[in-house]
Amino acid sequence: MSVKISPLSSVQLGVVPTHIKFVGGLVPDGSGKFPRGASGSLAIVETMRHLCEHAAFRPQCVQIPFFSSADPGEVEELVNSLRGLELEVHFIIMIGGANPMDPADEDATVAQLVTSLKAAVAHGIRHVSSTSIEEWMSAKEGRREGAAFEAAIAQNLRVHQRVYNEAGLAGSCVENWHIEFLRPGEFKTFTDVDRGWAVVHAANKALGKTFFKLLVDAAHCGDSGLSIEENAALIAKIAAAGELGIFHASAKTTRGCVSTDDGWIGALLTEAARTGRLEHVFVEVFHHEDPALEALRQMDTRHGVDTRDGRSYEQLVEAALADVAHRLNNLVARGIL
Secondary structure, three states: OOOOOOOOOOOEEEEEOHHHOHHHHHOOOOOOOOOEOOOOOEHHHHHHHHHHHHOOOOOOEEEEEEEOOOOHHHHHHHHHHHHHOOOEEEEEEEOOOOOOOOHHHHHHHHHHHHHHHHHHHHOOOOEEEEOOOOOOOOOOOOOOOHHHHHHHHHHHHHHHHHHHHHOOOOOOOOOEEEEEOOOEOOEOOOOOHHHHHHHHHHHHHHHOOOOEEEEEEHHHHHOOOOOHHHHHHHHHHHHHOOOEEEEEEOOOOOOOOHHHOOOHHHHHHHHHHHOOOOOEEEEEOOOOOOHHHHHHHHHOHHHHOOOOOOOOHHHHHHHHHHHHHHHHHHHHHOOOO
């Protein structure tokens, strides 16, 4: 039995359970029902129970990919079951078939987000995240620059302000909404930490408070084209503005074992810790054969590389949790956290 790792910092460390695949693991069916395991329990719950019981570091939180099409009863069972494992539940909201940057898609985008945010409020969720600033893998979009870039920011402000009002977020349990940028190819415009921050900063200025935060994913930073040093400098500026949010400890390109990250997780996690504003870290690993990510593998075949090295995905995620837990503890030991 592995030695258990106890946390030394106040930073909460958890998992985004994408390693069980979107298809067959995370995505509800046409009736809004989530996949279940052989025992009849929800697949997400079974996965997190296994990690809680077997991982050297017991996760403290879980970030659930949330779909507006999910059956409310299933969502209630999911949230209550995860809380029964003493996990804080976060939502990361998924939208599809709508482009947040396109005024013609504003109502469709808002409708999906409002449904999801109302669910977050109903279940007492403190932190929500989303990639709701651009459509994933859009074949119609190109990189927006200049006036077109500013228009994309302005349209995102309209969308997110409407959702804030229509979902009743003012004075609710939702403390922060974390916005995630994606790497080039997955997104065309908001593809690095600086561009993602442009939306967050503008949204907070319009709202008059730092409600929106930037979710920094080491994988997307590593694939963005900016260097580690450029990302580190921006992380410091974002944190100084009070707008640094959740950190995803995820390996660039392969999105698999942390051994393929080429140093990005360690470097950027340290920079985020150095700011004094780091509160939540999530390990995130993607299954290299997930049918939902076929388009991503076609775009970049390296995303389909099997990095397990003889392990199961459960073992790979357990190892990643242990790795990041040791990093956080040693940031404490070195006086950085």
